[in-house]
Amino acid sequence: MPQPPTAPQIRLATPADAAASAVYMHKLRAEVKDGRLDTIPWRPPPSDAQQRDYLQKMADNPHACLFIALDGAEIVGMISIAGGELPFDRHAGILGVSVAPQWRGRGLGRKLIRAAIAEAQSWPEFCRIELLCSSWNARGLKLYESLGFVTEGIKRKAVNMRGKPEDEVLMALVW
Numbered sequence: 001m002p003q004p005p006t007a008p009q010i011r012l013a014t015p016a017d018a019a020a021s022a023v024y025m026h027k028l029r030a031e032v033k034d035g036r037l038d039t040i041p042w043r044p045p046p047s048d049a050q051q052r053d054y055l056q057k058m059a060d061n062p063h064a065c066l067f068i069a070l071d072g073a074e075i076v077g078m079i080s081i082a083g084g085e086l087p088f089d090r091h092a093g094i095l096g097v098s099v100a101p102q103w104r105g106r107g108l109g110r111k112l113i114r115a116a117i118a119e120a121q122s123w124p125e126f127c128r129i130e131l132l133c134s135s136w137n138a139r140g141l142k143l144y145e146s147l148g149f150v151t152e153g154i155k156r157k158a159v160n161m162r163g164k165p166e167d168e169v170l171m172a173l174v175w
């Protein structure tokens with residue numbers, strides 16, 4: 001009888017994860033580019049060196065983190081919070097999350113978000129996480145609301161990911 005899939009391991013990323021995270025980003029960006037994923041904007045995928053520099057920058061920032069979800073050696077989810085670097089915005093950060101197609105709808109996004117929130121809540125003087133969510137991403141909006149994020153505003157015609165300008169929802173979690 002086949003074994004049920006085990007839940008991915010979630011841990012903080014390090015610069016040593018650069019190659020694996022670059023592979024994950026290439027797959028994610030390919031999904032965006034060919035239209036299978038319309039909730040994040042397309043950008044060129046990073047090289048291993050660019051990803052290593054990014055991971056090092058995150059590791060060096062006391063108000064930043066990047067968690068990865070691993071199914072064996074394969075990265076299947078990623079979440080980051082990047083806090084401000086200036087005195088007036090160090091207390092707040094921006095969240096970005098993604099999950100590989102085979103793990104969507106199975107609770108991995110929720111687990112990643114909870115891990116990132118717990119990490120951010122441990123940072124002295126940090127008290128705010130914000131995110132932008134496509135207005136048509138009903139599942140994402142519902143997930144964020146269930147974790148305590150509230151809508152603070154609508155950015156009208158802020159993104160063009162489906163061939164026309166559409167709205168984005170600004171949400172935040174404050175403690």
